[in-house]
Amino acid sequence: MIPDLVVLGAAGFGRETLDVVAAVNRAQPTWNLLGVVDDAPSPANLERLAALGVRHLGSLAEALALTGPLHFVVAIGAPSVRERLAGRCEAAGWQPATLVHPSATVGALTKLGAGSVVCAGVAVSTNVTLGRHVHLNPNATIGHDTSCADFVSVNPGAIVSGDCRISTRCLVGAGAVVLQGLSIGPDTVVGAAACLTKNAPSGVVVTGVPGRWA
Ligand SMILES: CC(C)(COP(=O)(O)OP(=O)(O)OC[C@H]1O[C@@H](n2cnc3c(N)ncnc32)[C@H](O)[C@@H]1OP(=O)(O)O)[C@@H](O)C(=O)NCCC(=O)NCCS
Incomplete structure (x- = not known):
């Protein structure tokens, strides 16, 4: 059953x-x-x-x-x-439950935490770690060796590059880009279409290209 x-x-x-x-x-x-x-x-x-x-x-x-x-x-x-x-x-x-759309690609050594939802067209590269209850919206991309902690949301079409550390409850907005090797502190929002070019602290809202916060 x-x-x-x-x-x-x-x-x-x-x-x-x-x-x-x-x-x-x-x-x-x-x-x-x-x-x-x-x-x-x-x-x-x-x-x-x-x-x-x-x-x-x-x-x-x-x-x-x-x-x-x-x-x-x-x-x-x-x-x-x-x-x-x-x-x-x-x-x-x-x-x-962990749900992965059949059209998503998930690379080797990747770990998907319980409760996570991976939507259509998502590309998760190799050796990625997703925590619990992570959402990867349609066509999001997660680069190699990146980790997304519990309750992270990556919105449609966003690109999180390789070797990034995305802390708990962060939200990466639609079409945003996080450049390689960066860390984002807990509860930070990267606004839609922003480009994060340096590490972001916790609890800020990043907007624009290059991404800035108050
Ligand atoms: C950045 C963000 C978090 C700001 O939300 P907010 O605090 O409610 O902001 P507001 O809508 O009140 O807008 C405040 C100002 O920021 C600007 N702004 C909002 N979002 C922006 C963005 N992504 N990039 C640049 N500026 C933005 C607004 O134009 C407004 O400017 P103004 O004060 O000159 O009029 C939000 O707009 C966002 O981008 N969230 C992600 C949304 C997303 O991914 N949606 C897809 C869902 S599937």
């Missing part, structure tokens, strides 16, 4: 994650998708779930009452929200 899966989040990344689940299941039946958990889905997102034929299972509090050996992914882009919700699910005994 294939394991039950719950996806947290009915918004954009939630439904992109449903696409990953569907593609994985087309390649090989892997997950029994029970539905989507969301405390306050918008009417538009409820309609979109219905169009996909996917059930809304109610709030997280309601869903946590479900029994059985459930697997989950938190498909919510904001790293700190993801961390909080993953903690609640794990405290309830749910197991994080």
